[in-house]
Amino acid sequence: MLMHQLSDNELLLRIKKDDHSSFDLLFDRYWERLYKVAFARVADDHVAQDIVQELFIKLWERRHSMEIRLTLENYLLTAVRFSVISHFRSRNVNEVRLDDALQRVNLLESSINENEGYFELEKTLEEALSKMPGMLQKVYQLRSEDMGVKEIATELGVAEQTVKNYISEVLRRLRIAIVDKHPEKQVTYLAIISALFIKT
Template sequence: MHNKTLSISGQTDDELLILLQKGNERAFTAIYERYHKLLYVLAYKYLKDNDTAKDAVQQIFLKLWESRSLFSIHINLRNYLYTMLKNHLLNEIRNNYTALEKNYELAQETIEYENEILSKLEEKEMTEQLYRAIDGLPEQKKAVCLYKLKDSLSNQEIAEKMQISIPTVKTHYSQAIKLLREHFDKLLILLLSSLFS
C-alpha cells in the first residue's frame, strides 16, 4: 500500500486526472496534496482570513471530486484549479459586498426601527440598566441625559436650563455616550445618538 501511494504521488497531472475520472480516491488525495497549499496562498491573498481561505480551498476540491467525470483529461490541472478558485473567490467577494450594501441600507433606515428600539427601552431590566449607568456619570453629563430622556427637552432647552451653550450640551452628551457604551447594545447606542443629532 505504501509503495502504491508513492507511485500515485509521483505521477503526472494528466495521469492523475485519468485515475480521478475513474473515481480513484488516492489520485484525488495526491492532487490535493500537490495543490492545496498553492490554492490556499491565493485564497488568503484575496480573503485575508485563514478560516475563510481554508474553506474556499475545501470547496474547490469538493467541486473537483463531484465533477470528476465531466471535465476533459486534456486540461491543465493547475490552471483549471486556479480558475475554479478565482471564480469562487469572485463570488465570495461579490456576495460579501452585497451583504455589506444591505447592512449599510439597513443602517440608513434606522428610523424605521425606532418603535422597536423604544419598546426595548421600556422593558424593565433595560430601563433600570440605563438609569443605573446614567446615575454613575459626572453631574453635568448625568443632567444632560436625564433632561433629554426623562423630560424630553431639546438641546436648546437643556442649554437654557443648565445655563450652558448648546455645543457644550452636545459635548457632554458625546462624552456620556463613550462612558455608557459598555452598558448598552448597539441598537441602544444608535438610538441615543439619533436623539441628540
C-alpha cells in the first residue's frame, strides 16, 4: 500500500513509533484545513501559520501518550480551536476584539495552566462526543471547521432548523459532561465551549 493511501489511524500508529515520514504525510494532509480554521479566527496569516505549526509540534511531542477516542480529524480540528483561544488569552484584552465568551475565559481563569487545562477539557470533549450518535459527531466536526448553519444544512441535506437542533443537542451533552467532570471549572470550560461554537 502506498503511503498516501494510509488511513489517519494507520498514520497515527506509525507516528507513535517515531515514523517521521508518516508525520510529514499527516502534516500535508491537514495543514491547509487547519490553517483555514485558524485564519478565520485570527485574520492574520503569520499568526494562523504559527498556531498550526505549534499544534503539530505538540502533536509530535505527545505522540507516545496521545489517546484519541474519536477520529484524528476531529481531534485536530478541536485542538486548533483551543490553540486560537489560547492565542487570544495570551494577549491584552484591550488589544484584540474578543467575543463575550473569550473575554470570560480571560477574566475568569487567567491563572489557569493552559496546557493542562486544555488537555483536560479536550479529553472530556472526546469522551462525550464518542458517546453521541454519528450525526451529532458530524455536526460537531463541521461546526469545528467554522461552517455556518446554512452550510452544514446543505452539506448534510437537512433543514437549517434541524441543524440548529443538532447543535443545541451537542452543546447540551457537552455541558452535562463538563458539569459532571469539572464542577469547579465549569464556568470557564462552558465559556470555552461557547467560543468553540461561535462562527465569526
